[in-house]
Amino acid sequence: MSGWSNKLVDYLLRGQAVSVRILKAILRSGRIGHAYLFKGPAGSGKTALAKQFAKALLCLNGDSPEGLPSNSGTELGCNECPSCVRVDGDAHPDLIMIEKDGTSIGISAAHSMLKEVLTRPFVSKRKVFIIKDAETLTAEAANALLKLLEEPPAYVNFILTTANESAIPATVISRCQVIPLRAMPAEAVAAYLQEVHNVPEDRSRQIAALSDGSIQKAVWLLSQPDGQKANGEALTDKVMNGSLVELALEYSKADSGERQKLLAALQLEFAEKLSQAAMEYDKRQYGPDNSQAAVLKRNFEALKAIMRARQRLSANTNAFLVFCTLFMDMQRLNSEEI
Ligand SMILES: [Zn+2]
Structure with missing residues (x-):
């Protein structure tokens, strides 16, 4: 996530306007589930969106009776408090990113997650775990996670992301609220190439058609x-x-x-x-x-x-x-x- 340009995040969020609206409605309702599963094809912006949702959950201007903050733009969170600033800078102690080590998320990652869950948040009222590519959890790690999902401490939220829902145990999925993301529309990919990389319109459309709805892949093809x-x-x-x-x-x-x-x-x-x-x-x-x-x-x-x-x-x-x-x-x- 770090090193992503604001422009890229902006395009990804605009491409996922429907999912952004769903998340804003959840935030406004104030009824926050313990676990969410963001599912969508590779390059559809799952991590970017998960981070935005985490930002709103951790925001220090949140948890008012009117629910959690969501500004009028595509971004979530107030974007001003020290918590939001830290999330944007990839330096928030209460936002824990779990990623695969090699090809899988194994039991050692699950153990450190268990330890983290037990310590209370430092900066915000909550602690958010983003588990990237949740389909790569080993059976052992998935079992450990399942125990957490059954009875999580009140201050903990999980956001799982996946491009391959069928590889995640049904027992884990049933504990999550599923948020679907679609592949980035080809026009959005082409527009990004034109605006950010100055690619001529014809070529941008050609590359967008080959990108499978992924800006990252389009940029790779371009490079x-x-x-x-x-x-x-x-x-x-x-x-x-x-x-x-x-x-x-x-x-x-x-x-x-x-x-x-x-x-x-x-x-x-x-x-x-x-x-x-x-x-x-x-x-x-x-x-x-x-x-x-x-x-x-x-x-x-x-x-x-x-x-x-x-x-x-x-x-x-x-x-x-x-x-x-x-x-x-x-x-x-x-x-x-x-
Ligand atoms: Zn904030």
Whole structure:
């Protein structure tokens, strides 16, 4: 969270206007639950929103009979008291961030959480625990958390975030109030790229379409257009000319981040081929030459196959099979007679 620009947080919160409204209503009602689960796709702003909600819960101008403060903007909390200032500066002793160590949140994190829960807050009236990527809690850690959720001290609130609700034990979810976040709208991602990174409108839309509704991913795509393009071209070449089983074996061994990068590179490559083919097709559609329609269709089918593969990989389907299927589709499309 630290190091995020205010601009980014601002865009994320604007993209989640519906969830912000729900949280404001909860704050105004004054009926605060002990545990919330913020669920939404990667890059949808779950951590940013969790921090804003924590800010309001910890705010020193809060807990009046009218409920907790929520200003008129997208942000929550009064933004002025020492508590709000500390939350914004990532230096609040009563806001505890629990994150995965490596690939999971294990029992040692759960133990330190238990210890923290027992000490009273220092600055605010409450103590807020944000548990990021709660689906990575080990079974042991989830059990320890469950005990806390059953009978938490009155001053404790938990905010869990996840992009994969189905991997969290139902017993934990049933103790949480669920706040859904949606993927950032492509227009919001494009607007961010235009305003903050001075990206021309056309390119910002292209990148936004590949970003899966994540500003962070869009910025990453933006940061390496050349390497990305080279990767896409090199991989396409390998797929068309290599042994697809060996290639699928090789790529299925990469970690999930690398695999997604690989497919993002391929997708970018074919998105470009498709838009070139579309321009060519436009020029020739009144002529006798029909081959351009076939090129257009082929690139479109390849792009669809790549996007299918990305979905299957994020759904944790066997990576080797996903790559095999994709590479076979691509080879078949490439060898089709025009
Ligand atoms: Zn405040």
